[in-house]
Amino acid sequence: MLGLVLTTLRHRKAGFAGAFLALLCAAALVCACGVLLDTGLRGSVAPERYAGAPVLVSGDQYVRQTTVKRKKGKVKTKRKAKAIAERAWLPASVADRVRGVPGVRTVVTEVTFPAEIPGAGREGRESWGHGWESAAFTPFTLASGRAPAAGDEIVIDARTARAAHLRTGSRTSVASSEPGAYRVVGVTRQAPRHQAAIFFSTARAARLAGRPGMVSAIGVSPASAADAVRAALRGTGATVHTGDGRGRAEFLGAESARIKLISMGGALGGTALLVAVLVVAGTFALSIQQRGRELALLRAVAATPRQIRAMIGREALLVGAAGGALGALAGLPLAFWLRDRFRGLGALPPNLDLVVGPFPVAAAAAATVAAAWAAARVSARRTSRIRPVEALGDAALRPARLPTVRVLAGLGCLGGAAALTAVLASLHTEAASSPVTMLTAIVWTVAVALLGPAVARAAAALLAVPLRAAPVGGHLAAANLRTGARRLASVITPLTLMTGLTATILFGQTTMGHAATEQAADGTLAAHVLGPKVPAGTAERVRSAPGVTAATEVLRSTVRVGLENYGVQGVTPEGLSRTMDLGVRSGSLAGLDSGTAAVSETAAGRLDVRPGDRLRLTLGDGTPFAPRVVAVYARGLGFGDLTVSHGVLAAHVDDPRGLLLVAGTAPRSVLTGASGPGAAPLAPSAVAEAKAAANADVNYVAMGLIIAFTAIAVVNTLAMATSDRAREFALLRLVGTTRRQLFRMLGLETLAVVLVAAVLGTAIAAATLCAFASGMTGGLPHVPPAAYLAVVASAAALALLATFLPARLALRPPPATTINTRE
Template sequence: MFRTALRNVLAHKARLLMTVLAVMLGVAFVSGTLVFTDSLSQAYQNGSAKGYSHVDVAVRPVHQQSKGDRLGKETELTRALLDDSARVPGAASAIGVVQGFTAIADKNGKLISENFPSRGGNYWGGKDPRYPLKSGTAPRGEDQVLIDSETARRAGYKVGDTIRISVDGPVLTPTVTGIFTTDDGHVAAGGSLALFDTATAQKLFDKPGTYDEIAVKAKAGVSQAELKAQLDRALPRDRVETVTGKRLAEQEARTIEASMSGMKRGLLVFAGISLFVGTFIIANTFTMLVAQRTRELALLRAVGASRRQITRSVLIEAFVVGAVAAVTGLIAGIGIAEVLKSLVKALGAVIPEGPVVIAPGTVLSALAVGVLVTMLAAWLPGRRAARIPPVAAMSSVHAKATTKSLVLRNTVGALFSAAGATAILAATTMDTNTAQTVMALGAVLLITGVFVLTPLLSRPLIAAAAPALRAFGVAGKLARQNAVRNPRRTAATAAALMIGLTLITGMTVTALSLQRGIDKMASSALRADYVVFMANGNFLSPEVEKKLRTVEDVTAISPLRNSPSRIEGRTEYLTGVDGAAFGKLTNLKVKDGSFTIGGTRVVVDEKTAEGYGWKAGSRFTVAYEDGKKQKLTVAGLYEGNEMIRGIMLDNATLSPHQSDPTDMQVLVKTADGPSDATKDRLVKALGSNPGIKIQDKKGLSQEIGQMFSLMLNMLYGLLAMAVIVAVLGVINTLAMSVFERAQEIGMLRAIGLDRRGIKRMVRLESLVISLFGGVLGVGLGVFFGWAAGELLSTKLETYELILPWERLAVFLLLAATVGVLAALWPARRAARMNMLQAIKAE
């Protein structure tokens, strides 16, 4: 039986090629994802390990825990602690580390690392071992700075150039005195790093006389553990903690691995979809191969082969096919990893160089996925073939499914579909945490149910195309009949395309609807013409608000300022605003009381108020970050959203209790509304600061739109893999169908249907099957998009369902194109058949 199985594989090379390709694509995506993420993770980890080579032990401040009305604070690392660290017996040196935000502009005045960390720090003494100088000298004073070599290369800067930088507000124009190299992982990822002398860095980052960290280097022969123990004895344990360099590198490696896991999971999901779609093709192929060899298998049964041997022979064929596909898929996956790396670079990311990592787990995963998926898909056809009695197989009475089997299949499909739809509808009314799980389960059940029901659905849906097919005469009529002749095969072929289009449609509807909801929220909640914020999300200096107030067109302005506090034993963040102007800048719906902010009167969003049991007129005690307490009165409750929520009070009340007031953003309203001229005046008032963004509501919407467009384009690219696999499935089915109907096609040629008619018949059959899958996919996708929207609307009240009719039409056109392209080779093969040989074929 083993030799028979191998001969069967070799005897059907052309027919099994599509199956090999389907499995290979899925395996290639899985292995490519693993190779790509492993290589990227290893490159970042190698860089981070080098970055900690100068640190044997790091001394860090301890954050005190908040208790009662007392807010926990972070202890300060003073010069005295630095000196104590340097004096321990095992320490060779100790460096005080200062860090903060520093934006660097390119020669056109734009932020260099807009989408990546823009960081600043201190250069220690005349020669800092952390940052080897590539050229130039150490900086001294605010008018001198060092920049990393990657930033210098990207922006075209060299020693002696004057650059524009921003720390937390004011624009500085220092001279580049040197360029350094670094293994910093943030720089390798595309960020920038600027270094000042220590005193300047402490002043700019508002840390006079203190440090963020103390990096201690051990003497020769002293281990990191020994140095840590000495530091623990010498330093106050209630104020600082010590971490070895090895532990820091391990923590960084875990962080990198965790950050890569999301990308890995996302890519593996799409690989799984491709394999899931490929499973239908494999099952379809083996079903047809087994059907074509029915008499051969019956003869084997007649001469003594058992049912188990027949099933085993089919599984051996599947094993050989899966092994070949797995090996070729693994090789192709390495190429896909390089393509993914190029794609990420094209999107603007900077990827550190490193070797291609092919882990043993990747090899085992590729082989296991390829072989197991193929064997599982082939098991049912093999089992079905083994159960056919030899005499029945000889006479081919098994060809049609029994009424009992069809009733059972339709009953199971109806139950799965009903259960899935019920679960999805129930999830739309549930709590968000459990609803996602229930909806995901319902989606799986519904897709499974629809797949099981597709043979039943194929007849009425394909029959609906009859009027259009009549226009093609005999070829159109024959195409319709051929499409419904074997409903199970048609269903399996259409299902592959259905799943891909279901995901594409569902994601498109959800993303576009979510975008519209966010746009509406921004436009309805804000009356301000502009929102001013830091490009990387850092806090703004209060100087920004002061400078904006000097612009003559500005009629109302309010900074949004965050401050931690303690209320009833809980840590709660307060939002400070300009009480007199805030009502003119926002349009928040008042649910109770009045929107009055000033003195001790505050407004609170509904959800926060509900958590404390407050209503309009309620009074509560707040402990500010400086420890002082005050009684505040709830003047009103408002309907919060994702942009504006929380407890709001006047900055005149909040700011005296803040040691370092900074703003999250500043809302600005102007006399003439948003315009290019007005925006230019605001930009100039801020000194053309590269680190600050000034956006009107249209600009905010466009930025959100760009994010969703990028996300959808990436999803379309990934889901294209499933569509390619579906194309292979249609080609496979048509090729098998043409082979099976050789006698019939020969007879049609003999009675007068020309080659063009034969080609048209096969193409129309393919078109009908593809559109059948497309209609099911788009329909399910719209339903899933609606259901996901119902779930999102509980979190985003401005959510609005959008049905992008143009895109839906494009998706159906895509399905039709798949049908036309997939039919090219089978149609040509059918038309070129010799009619006499075809008529004689068995």
Template structure:
């Protein structure tokens, strides 16, 4: 009979006990919804053609090597002479009205005495580049003089009015010659050539009626190997690097959300079906007794999983499509996607998410179906309510293996390098969480016995009931404690790891600076030369240079800045010889490139010029791969900004005019705020993952307790017949729920602490100073309290209904 009616039996089983499958349904529905929304956001997160270049049908880009994933170095520029010659050749291409070399530089308006309109991309341009927008004059005339500028009409300035522009050199007075209907500050092309670095893009403005495809082909022939011709959507390759980095961060967030959703869905489905098998042993025994084979029992359970997965997958896909657009807005608001990002609906992400939901349902059911198939005929009919064998041998083996692996990894975390330390910490906690979850049915009874020891000595039967139920129903107690264990362990690990690391790095930054105060940007992306000079500070000028196809971070230093860097020292050569066309190379790149003092290192600067530099020292503790004289780097990169400047010890920093966009901070305040934006993004990502984990925990706890409570109606009836009042029954149920949450919290902390202690020891070894372990107690307490409230609601309310019905 079961062979012929396997599918109808599975469907009937789902209909009959739908409350038992509610948790799996909700988990799969949410998982598919998250995967759908994340997939739609992922496929929509493609590079966009910058608005200010969108008016040029064809762009020619300087040859730039392919960069590794996660690296966002500026593109290599043409040398000035080559850029001009190439622009002249491209201007002669049939159908091209103008070939415009895009020269961009840092510029920011000072309104009301303070810089306004902070943006990551360069806002200063030569007037010719306005045609690439295309932006047209809304009023006034194009800039003609050295101090003329055309501004965005949204600033509210009129032609003829004065305006102060802050550039890399400092604030300067300009005259508004006109306004345009787009963002940016447009100076004369001659002024832009002095203010900007190299030319990386040449835009082709075509004549009316010109064939873009023909122009593209002719431009490709004219550029040869010295330029990459881009047309149509391919022009998105020149999007600003900060937008590329933001999109890359967003993809990491989306991938993490989708992976966590799939993993936790498997976890919940597996725990739900496993607990369901424990409750349905009598049913499976009866099926076996009337002739059902183990294979037929497995097929029935797979049918139940497919039924739940199909309905949940369809609902989740629809929910994900509806949630995708709001998710896109949240990603932009949180800084995980660039402005202008919009989610587009495509067919394959919901279809793929639906398929993932079915696979997750089947994977989660696999172990439970095997256990159900092992039930022998009539075995369950004779079985008592006590869990005589709550754990199979395979669970013992895997549980011990994962736990032992976690202990070993915690030891390795201490001696791991800076890059591997965090991975080891995460692997440690993951292994211990999995190991303790697998061993929970064996660990929970003795731990519960110890925790409830005072209840055994208390007067009344309520404490005794709580204690004995936790002991004899190990499977039920472990199934409820497991999601709390996973959530508390994961939350404690990831939040403490982020905050401990941030605090350690801040302390390291402060210890590495020997200065009385630090000058930091205030409403600007960096410090101008005028701000550094006004503060009487020393500073390094950051930049990026190329050695062949390899980008290297560089720092331009003065002799005074060399003295401020506390950990910097020469392991070979002499840093005192750093002047002119010389360079000091950090130990790691020096070893990779085989460089020693006296060797020559050719580098290509921001302006596209390649200069052979003489290596004068190999350094240890350097803040960049290459150290150069500040004047040398400034000569090749007139738009570079200083990240921070240092006021020498004993000096009193002067009050800085607000128009400089700089503020004076103590060393401690600077150390805490230097990576504020990076820390904010990491913390936001952390809260997203913790929030998702807590949400899934809510589903798991609620479903497990609902299933367990509905299956205990006979227990409640026996207690009532024995004289227990409704209040006493509910008190016992509430006590059991509070106990399992406590057990899960303790085991979760036990899983996370070895990883965190190993991380703290490793950070202390790297920093050479003690590192304090930072635990976000309010957040962790909130998670535990939420678990407790949910557990009480999911157990006490159904128990009250069950007792009243009696």
């Protein structure tokens, strides 16, 4: 049996090349997703500025929830934790407690706040301000100058000095919560790679941090005191870090990025595997269909169904092993390419490196081999079960009816897709709806693939009339489509998958972005919008400017209700009705103050609250807050799920700078002059557009790989189907068909295939997107016509390219030579 398998592979290299390429791409895609997932699970961040503190004490960066369930006399306790969005601070009294722990020699506290020097941010590093006493964390030492003493003195790190062209004695402006001019009195020897450090005097740092009596971190030495410190702080809410744990406390964005990688790697990997199975199954089905005569001959010479299935299974194992191994190795550089793209988009911090272990490679190779074997066995099921006496006749004339099992499976998938569509319409959060959206589109496509021959016959019957209107090429195309329903179905499926997935991914993002920006634009009544980082005190100066009737400060963050994440905005209530219209449906924003909140309709439905109810939540820095709901509003996509007082939110975020909405007729020169650094005129929907664009770019990069894989499958399948028709082309040439007529026939066939696939893919995307839009926006999907035409045109271009190139190669030898070679 093995010899027969190897002989088949050797003499049918072209037939198995398509399956090999599909498996290789599938393995690469699954491996890359596995590396992302593994990085999210095991990735770590080395400390940089905290490298000199053997033990680090910080606030708890998680919201924790304990659930106790009693079932059949047993008690089950589940503990879950979710990261908060901002830095958790500690009372300064915690440092006093640490100083009293036996064995502790040194205790250093610090405060952290946003501070940037203009011109120093070109390298993309975060920039933070600190008091000079925390320089011992690294430790920072001075290359020149001295420590800051007066309020207008700073010390900067060496990389910042080079980037901003500063040295000891220079004067520069610093953008922070209170922007001002400072004199550089020192430059450090150290140059942190991933963050800029600006050191102020202790008194000025405490003032700029704006949290009296609080510290952001405590450094402790020696390392041997870690256990004693941990025991002394038990029950205080403080957490103790050593080793790489200090890096997670230092770079909060890295920890949230790890969590995103887990969800993204899992969702992308699962979607990639489903698409891969569908594509590989279609490729093997076409390959076995092309070998119908060969397999039928084996049955005619007494090969048993079990032997046929075993032979095809072993062929798949060999091809899958080769494609899976090479593809899994190719997935490693693909994972690094993804890392670079995500870093460029700001979704992945530069100091979180990929974890490259053996598990993703082995898992990708194993999954690919399993997919190949399963796809081949399923595709060979019908061919292996026919009776020997019918074998050759069956190979020459395909039956018109689909097997009952396949019809039932297709109808089952149609029912499952309809159920998923209904579920999707009831989901109101992007985190919940995104994976269901992709799964819905894929299940619809699986149903089309299973019922493909029936769909192809119906399409061929409909297209026969317009095709026959053309001369010889049209008649030939109509006849080929009618008699080659199985081949037509095999090429329609990948084209439908590509069109449906591309439209779903692309227009799902445009739907969300359009709804958010439209709500933000409609709800912004202010004549001017300044941002994105307007310093404290600017609002008061703008309010006193001539012609200004109201100025509303707007700050964005996220909070947790239980363990669920919700977007929140903080606004100054005074004059809010002249700058912002949230579309209030019940209650009134007139009662918005430091103890109340307004909730969007979507969030109110999920949380089951209405005006007058008490809502318990956790602010971004971990502080509990229980406001009373005073209003429910409609424009949640444009302005956030929750709205609270600006003063409440500003006291619990890392960066209290935000937008400023200005109503009135004040000249722009007055506004820009009063706003200072960090503020510039913006469009009303600029923030919503920027957020939507950032989310869309990350999703486009991630899901674009699946679309690229599907496009390769389209080219692969069409090329295989066209190459197998060399004998047919030669026969047509012998009976007098010209090359022009033959290529016209192929062009009409391909356009017919593209038309059918475009209709099916559009129907799949429309059903999925309408359900998605109904749940997320309450309206219809937003589909730019030019983008839709580009999707269809791309599919048509790929199909024509994959058809005409193999056809030219097949027609290169003389007709007689071609027939003799094949016979």
